[in-house]
Amino acid sequence: MSEAHILAWLRLSLCPGIGAITFEKLRAIDSPINIVNYTKQELTAIGLKPNQVVFIHQQSIALAEQALAWAEGEHRFIVTSGDSLYPPLLSETRGAPPALFIEGQLPLLTKPQIAMVGSRNATVEGLDIARRYAGIFAQHGYCVTSGLALGIDGHAHQGALDVQGSTIAVLGSGLSQVYPARHQSLASRIAERGALVSEHLPSVKPRAEHFPRRNRIVSGLSLAVLVVEATEKSGSLITAKYAAEQGRDVFAIPGSIHHPFHTGCHSLIKSGACLVQSPDDLLSEIESLTNWSKKVQPTLFDQFIDKEELPFPDLLANVGIEATPVDILAQKTHIPVQEVMQQLLELELLGHVVAVNGGYILKGRG
Structure with a gap:
């Protein structure tokens, strides 16, 4: 994508009140490079508010140019959702960021990834498991x-770096504002061997509301999410929720029923997450997905599912990676709601779909 297109993409996506979903709606109307050159009347006509019109006309250029200047540094990149370099797995998810700021090894974003998340105040055992498992995953090429x-x-x-493997860190701040500060050295090492990723301008400071939203990128980039240790209200469960909604497999490591640091993982397992007792438990489950990452498919799992060979192909063809309610599936397939529910139950028992908040999605294992 040309610099002019990236500049336009940033000018529109950085506008207050224009999130990822609104951005895509605007993009469906016209290309960003055209929209940023609309008159005040034209911008108003497509639904933008007065303050947004002012931003696009008067403030957006300076901010976008600052971002482009940052990207002139070594191993720094800005990749937009209209670019072929944009991570294909992430592009399949709802609310994917219009632009990503990346520092490090850009090709890693299309490499098969396993997300690992868990408590900030983890036990010594949990920290050891995270480090060891990450090293094993990295040695297997993830x-x-x-x-x-x-x-x-x-x-x-750290576990991935220990074995000279690759790792990606998604930040809840701009890449020039590493948080937490004590991980500045770790971030530098990740930028050398892996990649730092953010949806925020490099100068943006960390804010509490950024971190839950960051989690959708962590899960969206990955084939699967492993929750190592989590309390009942851990932010890691937000990542797991995003993963389920995105059609990713969720894995969790169990622990003592008497320890509060494991209650989150136990809740996930009761809700259908795969129980993990060794790295092989996860690796064997996602082995069939590892060839996906270098191919851009129309939908995430089309290459793994031949719908004509599966039961209820008409229904299955209308289930994707975004949650679809039962009544909508009935409308699309012209099948009575009661019959749709029966078919979904059978498909769920066979492992082809999974029930999530808002309806049903294809299961990651296909």
Whole structure:
């Protein structure tokens, strides 16, 4: 994508009140390079508010140019959702960021990834598991993806680096504002051997609301998510929720029923997450997915599912990676709701679909 297109993409996506979903709606109207040159009347006509019109006309250019200047540094990149370099797995998810700021090894973003997340205040055993498992995953050719937080995240990154493997850290701040500060050295090492990723301008400071949203990128980049250790209200469960909604497999490591640091993992397992007792438990499950990452498919799992050979192909053809309610499936297939529910139950028992908040999605294992 040309610099002019990236500049336009940034000018529109950085506009206050324009999130990933609104951005895609605007993009469906016209290309960003055209929209940023719309008149005030034209911008208003497509639904933009007065403050957004002012931003696009008066403030957006300076911010976008600052971002482009940052990207002139060594191993720094800006990749937009309209670019062929944009991570294909992430592009299949709802609310994928319009632009990503990347520092490090850009090709890693299309490499098969396993996300590892967990408590910031993890036990010594949990930290050891995170480090060991990450090293094993890296030795099997997977990139270990996490959020650079203290605790499980940091040890997962470190475990991959220990074996000269690759790792990706998704930040809840701009890449020039590494958080937490004590992970500045770790972030530097990740930028050398892996990649730092953010949807925020490099100068953006960490804010509490950024971190839950960051988790959708962690899971969206990955084939599967492993929760190592988590309390009942851990932020790691947000990542697991995003993963389920995105059609990714969720894995969890069990622990003592008497320890609160394991209650989150136990809840996930009761809800259908795969129980993990060794790295092989996860590796064997996702082995069939590892060839996907270098191919851009129309939908995430089309190459793994031949719908004509599966039961209820008409229904299955209308289930994707975004949750679809039963009534919508009935409308699309012209099948009575009661029959749709019966077919979905059978498909779920066979492992082809999974029930999530809002309806049904294809199961990651296909």
